[in-house]
Structure formats: C-alpha cells, structure tokens
Amino acid sequence: MSTDTAVQPTRTTDAADSPLFRPADLGPLRLANRLVMAPMTRNRASADGVPEPIMATYYAQRASAGLIIAEAATPNAVGATYPNIPAIHTDAHVAGWRRVTEAVRAAGGRMFLQLQHGGRVGHPETTGLHPLAPSPVPLPGTVFTPSGHRETVVPREMTEQEIRSTVADFAAAARRAVEAGFAGVEVHSANGYLLHQFLSGHTNRRTDGYGGSVANRIRFTVEVVRAVVAEIGAERVGVRIAPGVTANGMSEDDVDAVYPALLGELDGLGLAYLHLVFADPEQPLFHTLRAAWSGTLIANPALPWPGPLPADGGRAAAERLLAAGADLVSLGRSFLANPDLVARLRKGAPLNPIRDAHLMYVGGETGYTDYPTLD
Numbered sequence: 001m002s003t004d005t006a007v008q009p010t011r012t013t014d015a016a017d018s019p020l021f022r023p024a025d026l027g028p029l030r031l032a033n034r035l036v037m038a039p040m041t042r043n044r045a046s047a048d049g050v051p052e053p054i055m056a057t058y059y060a061q062r063a064s065a066g067l068i069i070a071e072a073a074t075p076n077a078v079g080a081t082y083p084n085i086p087a088i089h090t091d092a093h094v095a096g097w098r099r100v101t102e103a104v105r106a107a108g109g110r111m112f113l114q115l116q117h118g119g120r121v122g123h124p125e126t127t128g129l130h131p132l133a134p135s136p137v138p139l140p141g142t143v144f145t146p147s148g149h150r151e152t153v154v155p156r157e158m159t160e161q162e163i164r165s166t167v168a169d170f171a172a173a174a175r176r177a178v179e180a181g182f183a184g185v186e187v188h189s190a191n192g193y194l195l196h197q198f199l200s201g202h203t204n205r206r207t208d209g210y211g212g213s214v215a216n217r218i219r220f221t222v223e224v225v226r227a228v229v230a231e232i233g234a235e236r237v238g239v240r241i242a243p244g245v246t247a248n249g250m251s252e253d254d255v256d257a258v259y260p261a262l263l264g265e266l267d268g269l270g271l272a273y274l275h276l277v278f279a280d281p282e283q284p285l286f287h288t289l290r291a292a293w294s295g296t297l298i299a300n301p302a303l304p305w306p307g308p309l310p311a312d313g314g315r316a317a318a319e320r321l322l323a324a325g326a327d328l329v330s331l332g333r334s335f336l337a338n339p340d341l342v343a344r345l346r347k348g349a350p351l352n353p354i355r356d357a358h359l360m361y362v363g364g365e366t367g368y369t370d371y372p373t374l375d
C-alpha cells in the first residue's frame, strides 16, 4: 500500500473513496457495501446442532458487513463434520437460527446460510453414523471428534438412492433456512466437502452417472443446486467453489475443464451469486470463470494461509479483485477478529490481530464475542 501523502488523507477520511464501500444489489437485497463476511465454522452450537444464543451476539456484532454468509450448517445428520457445528434439519435448528437472523436484522444486517455436507470429512464418534462419500476414499490423517483427533474411517460409497435423498435434504434444509429468516443459502461445493469430493477424480472413483467424465462428476452439484433453486427460488441461492484448493486432502487434475463446465450448467439458472474461494486475479482461471459467469461474483482473495494476514486485513487485495471484475469481496479472518471491520477499513484504523488459538474447536466467548470494536 502506498504511503504517498496525496493518497492517504482521502483513503482514511472519506468512505466514498473505495468501491468497497459502495452499495450493491444482490437480487432483491440492497447491500450497504461490497464487503461480505465469509462463512466460518466456529463450533458454538449445541451438541445436536442447535445454534446457541451467543451465536446471535457474534453475528449481530458483525452486521455492518454488506452480507454475512453464516457458517456451514449441515442439512442432515450424517453430513455433520465436527463437534458443535450447527445444523438445519429440525424445528429446533430453525428456532435457534431464527434468534440469530432476528438479531442480525435488528442490527441492520443481511444474511445467507451456508449448507454443507461433510461427506468423508466426518466420524462415527461425532454423528453416530458412518460417513458417506462418492467413493470409499478416506480423508488422509485425522479428523476432530468430541474426544479429540481420531483416525479417519473409510467412508461408504453412496448409493444412487442416497444421492437422491441427499439432494432432497439440501432442498429441505434450504426451505428451513428461509423459514428461519435467512435471505438465502449458499450451497457449499468447495474446500473438500461432499460436493467438492464429487468434482474430483481422486475422491470420486464412481463408474455410474456421477463419476468418470467431467459431465458426470459435476452432476451431483448441479442436481443439488437445481433442487434448492426449485425449493426457494434462484435469487436466494449462491454456490461456493474452490478450484484446486487442497483443503481436506483434495487434489484436482482438471480444474480448467471441471469449473467452466460447472458454470456452464449453473449460469443460466439466475442464481444470487457465485462465491470463488482464494480468488487470484493473477491467475488465468479467475478471468475464465469471470467470463463464464454472467451474475454476481463474490471473490474471496488468496491471502496468506494460515497467516499472518496483511496489516490492511486484505483491503488492497479486495480492491484488486473488484478492479479485476468481482462484484463483492469476502473476507474471513479479518471479520472474525474485527466486528467493526467495515468501519475500521473505512477509517484506515488499525485492525485487531487474530488470536489463532481461538479459531476453532473452543466454545464460549473467548476469541468469539470478545474482540473489541474501535469504541
């Protein structure tokens, strides 16, 4: 970031100087700015996935984001990944989430809910059920369970009947999310969870209509999205993708074929948005996907992972993405550590450093609702 004195005063005093702070339309929603809070699992739900009241406090604190995408919530019991992640398949889940959406709405915020099925990222100790996946290819290493890290198990290959019922579970979960007061849902087809597992030939070794060719491997994500659209309407549905991201033991050999084909199927549906993880405008794939997507693109910049974050919290990277054609930009860890991130970025104020030890797997207020605001 330049220290040029001619640049700094306007950057630090005038909210209108950056496109990040300009309002945007997302379907029927008017967003106050272009900064989106990325979905982040924080493990503060009850053991059976009901959002706790503290989650309403946490999200309401961050309601100045143009849009909040709430953390991954599981659409059925077997899809739960880790202990204390929220779910959205019972009346109790809906009631718990309603507290959250009401608090965010009262604070002026807008909110989607991410729907995530873990597939092979799960454990019988967490769910009481054997994980399901496209193929019996285990997650390498260990997975977190209520009794700590455990060796992963070999998932069971989903039958076609289980594929159909999982598609239906996503649609039902989307309906419940709307009942709970969310403006829409984000279908999670990224970061090594079930839908992403179908996209990669390493985790998907099927020989039926859901495996093998690119057209077959994208089928499950397309069916889930179509079912969710049929249930709640396209303007309430986003999709998250992470081409080439190696989270959760993923590897992909053919991202240049898979993702344009996937967008070819999804673009005509009129979805609320496409959410691209670790978006890098230096990479040709970013521009290929931008060109293939006629709707709103939310880009999540490729900031250093696991860290440290840049001192500007990702603002310069976010502005580069807007300049390269993104419509909105999502930030994760900067929102986690800065409830008033939007105000801080507007003012050029210093950011709270993230307390890494508190990212996951701990309950309570510490590292969750106790990050200070400027005032």
Ligand SMILES: Cc1cc2nc3c(=O)[nH]c(=O)nc-3n(C[C@H](O)[C@H](O)[C@H](O)COP(=O)(O)O)c2cc1C
Pocket: 038, 039, 040, 041, 042, 071, 072, 114, 188, 190, 191, 240, 277, 278, 300, 301, 302, 303, 304, 314, 330, 331, 332, 333, 334, 359, 360
């Ligand atoms: C604590 C934590 C939990 C996360 N949980 C999710 C999640 O539930 N769903 C998801 O799609 N991404 C999840 N992510 C990834 C973030 O959405 C985001 O892509 C990532 O943090 C990179 O953005 P950043 O550099 O601004 O933090 C998580 C990240 C963190 C740090």
